[in-house]
Amino acid sequence: MKLVNMIETLRTKTVKKIAYGILVLLVMVDFIIPRHEVHFFGDKIPGFWSLFGFSACVVIIIVSKWLGKNGLMKDEDYYD
Amino acid sequence: MINDFIHPAVFYLLGGLLIPLLRGKVKQGYMLLLVVAAFLAVVIMPQGTYGVYEFLNWKLTFGNVDKLSKVFAYIFTIMGVIGVIYSLHVQNDGEHLAAFYYVGGSLGVTFAGDFLTLFLFWEIMAFSSVFLVWYRKIPASVASGFRYLLWHVAGGLILLAGIILYYSVSGDLTIRHLPFHGWWPGDIEGMALFLILLGFIFNAGVPPFGAWLPDAYPAATVTGAVFMSAYTTKTAVYALIRVCAGSEILIILGVVMAIYGVVYAVLENDARRLLAYHIISQVGYMVAGVGLGTQMAINGVTAHAFCHILYKSLLFMGISSVLYVTGTAKLTELGGLYKTMPRTMIYTIIGGLSISAFPLFSGFVSKSMTVTAFGEEHLMWAFIALMLASAGTFLHTGLKVPYFIWFGKDRGIKAQEPPRNMEIAMIIGSIFCIGLGIFYQPLYALLPYPVHFAPYTAYHTWETLQILLFTQLGFFLLLKKLWCENTISLDTDWFPRKGAKGLMWFSNKPLANTETNFIGEVYEFIIQKPIMKVAQLMQTIDTVIVDGTVHNLGRFTIAWSRMILLFQSGQIHHYAMFMTAGVVALIVMIVRLF
Numbered sequence: 001m002k003l004v005n006m007i008e009t010l011r012t013k014t015v016k017k018i019a020y021g022i023l024v025l026l027v028m029v030d031f032i033i034p035r036h037e038v039h040f041f042g043d044k045i046p047g048f049w050s051l052f053g054f055s056a057c058v059v060i061i062i063v064s065k066w067l068g069k070n071g072l073m074k075d076e077d078y079y080d
Numbered sequence: 081m082i083n084d085f086i087h088p089a090v091f092y093l094l095g096g097l098l099i100p101l102l103r104g105k106v107k108q109g110y111m112l113l114l115v116v117a118a119f120l121a122v123v124i125m126p127q128g129t130y131g132v133y134e135f136l137n138w139k140l141t142f143g144n145v146d147k148l149s150k151v152f153a154y155i156f157t158i159m160g161v162i163g164v165i166y167s168l169h170v171q172n173d174g175e176h177l178a179a180f181y182y183v184g185g186s187l188g189v190t191f192a193g194d195f196l197t198l199f200l201f202w203e204i205m206a207f208s209s210v211f212l213v214w215y216r217k218i219p220a221s222v223a224s225g226f227r228y229l230l231w232h233v234a235g236g237l238i239l240l241a242g243i244i245l246y247y248s249v250s251g252d253l254t255i256r257h258l259p260f261h262g263w264w265p266g267d268i269e270g271m272a273l274f275l276i277l278l279g280f281i282f283n284a285g286v287p288p289f290g291a292w293l294p295d296a297y298p299a300a301t302v303t304g305a306v307f308m309s310a311y312t313t314k315t316a317v318y319a320l321i322r323v324c325a326g327s328e329i330l331i332i333l334g335v336v337m338a339i340y341g342v343v344y345a346v347l348e349n350d351a352r353r354l355l356a357y358h359i360i361s362q363v364g365y366m367v368a369g370v371g372l373g374t375q376m377a378i379n380g381v382t383a384h385a386f387c388h389i390l391y392k393s394l395l396f397m398g399i400s401s402v403l404y405v406t407g408t409a410k411l412t413e414l415g416g417l418y419k420t421m422p423r424t425m426i427y428t429i430i431g432g433l434s435i436s437a438f439p440l441f442s443g444f445v446s447k448s449m450t451v452t453a454f455g456e457e458h459l460m461w462a463f464i465a466l467m468l469a470s471a472g473t474f475l476h477t478g479l480k481v482p483y484f485i486w487f488g489k490d491r492g493i494k495a496q497e498p499p500r501n502m503e504i505a506m507i508i509g510s511i512f513c514i515g516l517g518i519f520y521q522p523l524y525a526l527l528p529y530p531v532h533f534a535p536y537t538a539y540h541t542w543e544t545l546q547i548l549l550f551t552q553l554g555f556f557l558l559l560k561k562l563w564c565e566n567t568i569s570l571d572t573d574w575f576p577r578k579g580a581k582g583l584m585w586f587s588n589k590p591l592a593n594t595e596t597n598f599i600g601e602v603y604e605f606i607i608q609k610p611i612m613k614v615a616q617l618m619q620t621i622d623t624v625i626v627d628g629t630v631h632n633l634g635r636f637t638i639a640w641s642r643m644i645l646l647f648q649s650g651q652i653h654h655y656a657m658f659m660t661a662g663v664v665a666l667i668v669m670i671v672r673l674f
């Protein structure tokens with residue numbers, strides 16, 4: 001099936017390398033992009049939102065997992 | 081012209097009644113006809129006030145049409161079409177009727193011009209949607225449905241209390257802008273507005289009153305969850321916009337909601353419950369925007385509700401299809417489905433990219449307006465918190481759900497694409513999600529205020545791309561931590577659930593024991609025995625005094641009657657003798673006097 005083959009080609013190492021390349025490009029372009037809507041200090045720092053996105057992801061996972069391990073997560077039959 | 085206004089709920093509430101009488105293709109055609117007609121009724125509807133009826137002392141308004149009610153009616157009727165197409169294969173007429181009454185109820189709320197009408201349809205929604213949970217017909221959904229109903233009855237009663245209190249203060253039931261300011265009601269009117277707001281946020285799923293949502297939605301039927309994801313919370317958002325815009329307390333509640341949903345989504349294993357937590361998160365943006373209450377925020381919230389209904393239902397359709405085909409929606413039991421359900425995967429990812437506000441997808445043109453409204457007002461803490469929640473949204477709905485269902489560990493599940501009608505509904509949803517992301521002008525034109533916002537500025541697009549793609553990097557780096565566990569997460573429904581168990585234990589054990597052993601004895605000594613004593617005393621008084629008096633009166637009367645009997649012989653000459661003697665005695669007395 002064609003669709004499945006397309007999806008499988010997207011799962012190769014080359015695509016992974018291209019993805020990393022895009023990330024580098026994102027940060028580099030952020031140095032030159034015009035800034036009209038400056039809402040706070042972070043808007044002036046190139047690459048701020050890249051760092052923000054990455055740290056947000058890490059913080060959300062770690063804090064949530066910590067909360068889960070410390071009381072929120074229960075066995076499925078907890079209420080039975 | 082008054083003839084142009086046909087209430088679209090009529091098609092759902094009255095037209096729907098004929099569904100059980102029809103069979104097969106005719107039934108399917110009839111259902112499609114109804115939902116398309118309802119949409120057209122909204123299209124041709126001119127602004128104005130229609131359907132005003134006098135009822136007792138109240139004026140009930142069923143057709144209050146302005147820009148705000150119209151844009152919500154548009155999306156509710158569009159969603160009706162998509163949802164009905166998705167559920168065309170369902171054989172259970174009850175399920176169709178429940179969905180029709182649910183959608184009809186939300187349209188009734190949308191056009192309600194007074195609080196009584198609003199409340200009426202508000203309750204129709206709660207009592208019809210619970211059947212979408214019950215018709216799943218598994219024990220867990222029966223219990224979940226009852227809890228759902230309890231939450232909504234509680235919220236509905238709070239709303240009704242607020243309405244009655246407001247009526248007692250103002251003597252008016254017209255729905256108008258009634259924001260609640262501050263943290264706690266200061267006077268009776270404040271209390272009324274507070275209760276109305278509280279009733280609305282029960283349905284908006286605001287924690288701690290929103291636990292019904294992740295409880296009931298994953299327990300609903302395959303197609304029921306698709307409907308439910310669209311209507312209850314967004315009807316509440318509509319009511320909040322109309323009545324409570326600018327209530328500052330909503331900003332904090334909304335931001336907390338946005339983060340809260342994301343945190344729970346990390347822990348969640350059931351994909352439909354994960355999506356349910358992301359409804360809470362997304363509605364958080366809307367609730368916060370309503371609290372901000374600026375024109376830009378209200379436009380953003382309205383647009384976001386519009387897009388949200390489309391992408392969230394698309395996501396629910398995708399995952400519900402997986403549930404329909406494989407029988408489970410648990411991430412620990414799924415994986416590797418890209419080989420068998422690749423098209424469903426693509427629709428779901430389109431929904432995921434839309435909810436994550438990826439440029440060129442619908443969420444981008446609506447969420448960014450809401451978030452930018454916070455930037456414009458310099459509420460930076462809220463702005464940053466909502467940005468954080470955006471990253472979390474992409475992390476779960478855009479990455480975690482598709483990854484663990486379609487890739488992850490291949491569990492060799494036998495599957496195929498869902499029935500054709502389900503797929504068509506997903507295609508329509510996908511077209512809307514991409515279409516609105518590119519051609520957003522028609523949506524902006526429907527918004528209640530003039531729009532001064534351009535979503536695709538270079539910086540804004542770049543900012544979003546950076547956040548999302550670096551979130552993706554974080555996802556793949558921390559993938560090991562994200563493998564799901566077969567658990568459930570505690571939410572505020574712990575209180576009613578454990579509370580109910582506690583109440584039952586308390587009633588069965590201490591209360592019942594105390595009743596028989598202690599209160600029973602105490603009753604005998606403190607109440608029963610003294611009462612007997614008093615009763616005896618009363619009896620004595622009754623026999624001796626009361627009865628004695630009556631008896632003696634009787635005896636006296638008899639004796640007296642006997643005496644009188646001596647004079648009353650009944651013989652005429654005796655009477656003549658008494659009269660003569662009387663006359664003689666009188667004459668003697670008169671003579672003696674003079």
